[in-house]
Amino acid sequence: MNRLRCLILVLALCLPVATLAAADRAFDFYASNLLILEAKPAQKAIGVTEAQRKKMNQFADADRPKRTAILQQFQREADAAQKTGRTYQPDESKMRPLDEALKRDVMGVLTDAQLKRLREITIQSSGIVALLDTRVAQEAGVPSGTVKKLRDTFTSGAKQAEAVTAKVQQRLYDEYKLKKPKNEAEARKLQEEALGRLRKETAPQIKRIQQQTKAKMEGMLSPAQRTAFKKLQGVPFNP
Numbered sequence: 001m002n003r004l005r006c007l008i009l010v011l012a013l014c015l016p017v018a019t020l021a022a023a024d025r026a027f028d029f030y031a032s033n034l035l036i037l038e039a040k041p042a043q044k045a046i047g048v049t050e051a052q053r054k055k056m057n058q059f060a061d062a063d064r065p066k067r068t069a070i071l072q073q074f075q076r077e078a079d080a081a082q083k084t085g086r087t088y089q090p091d092e093s094k095m096r097p098l099d100e101a102l103k104r105d106v107m108g109v110l111t112d113a114q115l116k117r118l119r120e121i122t123i124q125s126s127g128i129v130a131l132l133d134t135r136v137a138q139e140a141g142v143p144s145g146t147v148k149k150l151r152d153t154f155t156s157g158a159k160q161a162e163a164v165t166a167k168v169q170q171r172l173y174d175e176y177k178l179k180k181p182k183n184e185a186e187a188r189k190l191q192e193e194a195l196g197r198l199r200k201e202t203a204p205q206i207k208r209i210q211q212q213t214k215a216k217m218e219g220m221l222s223p224a225q226r227t228a229f230k231k232l233q234g235v236p237f238n239p
Contacts, residue, residue: 025112028119031136034103036121041239046117052109059105063098070094120234128217129154131229140229142221150217157213164205168198 036042043053074090081088107115123130131137132154137147172194181187221229 025115027135027139028112028115029103029107031122031130031133031139032107032115032118033122033125034106036118036125037106039239042118042121042237045121045237045239046110046114048110048114055109056106059102063102067095067098070098117234120232121237124233124237128214130232131217131221136232140225140232142225142229146220146225149220153213153216153220157209157216160209161206164209165198165202168201172198 037046037048037056048056073094077090078088107118110118123136128150131140131142131147132151134144134147137144137150142150176190176194179190181190218226
């Protein structure tokens, strides 16, 4: 076999492997949460080196003034709207190019193995909720019909939690509106007290709703889907 035919054969054998590797990295990139890299335990678990972290910090430093400028613009627009009595909703799409560029730059520093681990930790942190994303669900072999049921169940649980919060919130509002703080400091103290009570009184009920919702969602998966989803999460991450 001449050298040219040999080279063609080698390329033909390698191309499918390279394509699969590129597809894997594309999914890992898609499903990874950049914010997880801010935590030192996660950096250690992923194996981020000092040199890599330095590069990531450089990208973050370059991003910061651009992001600050947009936030300041939002504040100016909000102030102008308030003066004229208009409601204001910032155009968050202006942040999207910055978010995409920062994610691309920072994650480009990671090796394939590191990016895969970041994706695993990201999905672990989301839990069953990760399957509400169509692409993640596809990777776990969960069909669109089941994804819809998962979303409906999650939405129902969220509405139950909102109803619990609203009920307690109204009761506390009726109680605290009768109080007359003497100054701004006392008003802040009463507000913090009310928020603390709101969290304390709603936490057990909301936790129970979350547990019930999670159990219902997990029950919608077949054994094969549960196995595939577990595989996407890799080994447990214990920060």
